[in-house]
Amino acid sequence: MTPEPTPLRTPARRADRARQVADIVRQQIHAGAIEDSLPTEQELAAEFTVSRNTVRDALALLKDEGLIERAPKIGTHVARRKYDHGLDALLGLKETLRGHGEVRNEVRAATRTTPPPAVARKLRLAPGEPAVYIERLRWFGDLPLSLDLTYLVPDIGDEVITRDLETNDVFALIEQISGGPLGSADLALEAITADTHSAATLQMPEGGALLLLERLTKLDDGRPVDLEYIRMRGDRITMRGSLTRPPERTDWRLT
Template structure:
């Protein structure tokens, strides 16, 4: 093992030097698969166990590394929380959390799809605009997002650049169409081999499959399927003794979208 250098003549404590180097390595994604145990880090940095424990204590306090009794430490990734029952923009929520939202556009074309047309209440041969994106939060993949819209409404979107913009922003700007309601169906599944590859999912990590219909002016104009990493996504609802309330939770260091991935 190649030992990592610490400056034993520096005024900066050894634990702080180790902590800063571990923070750097976490940021580079070095520990996405497994975080090393104390014995490995002691040998890696050639320092005492107490030095390593002090370095890890700060990383745990920051929420960067988790440690549970009987389980190896692991890197804690930013988690997207979706409050149920509200319309949200994933783009805006990721950006508001201080991460760059970037999309890799895999498909943007005009096609017919009989199954999707039925979801939209249309005749099966109706032309549809189809957009497929790999959504990233920071450098890490978050979701594979596939959306279909009637070409009669959405054809101006065929010229849009969706690398760094919201579908709903472009839909409103180019067509004057604004979604006002909708419904979702959410399931937890294991990803296909291709989805696991695209999302860089660790082995045995489930995904959420979210299917939704978006409504504008009283009629369906969007059908969407989003496959999102289960280890980076959670659902949230609020309730009290007076009943169940759906809405946006207060801001935290986590990402906070609010109910459809635009």
């Protein structure tokens, strides 16, 4: 018996196609492939093989994000860009944005504290051993870009908080104080919505998108020294990295 042919999938709805177009155009903007003016609706429709109505829907999504501006007889232009934050190199924010502008730190707290047990365990501190806590609002020009909560082991943290925290990355200070390089970091990244306090601090809408990064940084010898919880504005930061397939992954081989 001849097997029944597999039915074709239902064609994508206009909303699905609009989202696909928006995703690609968004990344072209972030990558600098589109510098100022976007192609016309007709050109985009031809490029993506979709209707002009689908293109309009895609551009409406990007406009709602604040990424583009549209005006009759003027066209569609990039309104603002996001800043790239790498995931494949251990860099502080000042190092990451070097060449784009100046990062300054508004130090909101710098003190010794008894850390929560979960923090103490990650920093390998004994029960009751203090840590140094630093809270900074990181400004990029006139833009509040991230809110950083940092716990440091006391032998390094006590010295860090005597230094200039307004203009220096903590990473650079740790290396100066320890006399050696940072080695690696374990990190977790997730999307959260901005609570009332975070939104007000970062001057963004309540419920807006935040990137929450937990990063445990170690010295070159593997000793953990710095645990951070960083809230970054999702509307102004893009995480980028280069990933390599592990050599032990051989599931693709036919058996």
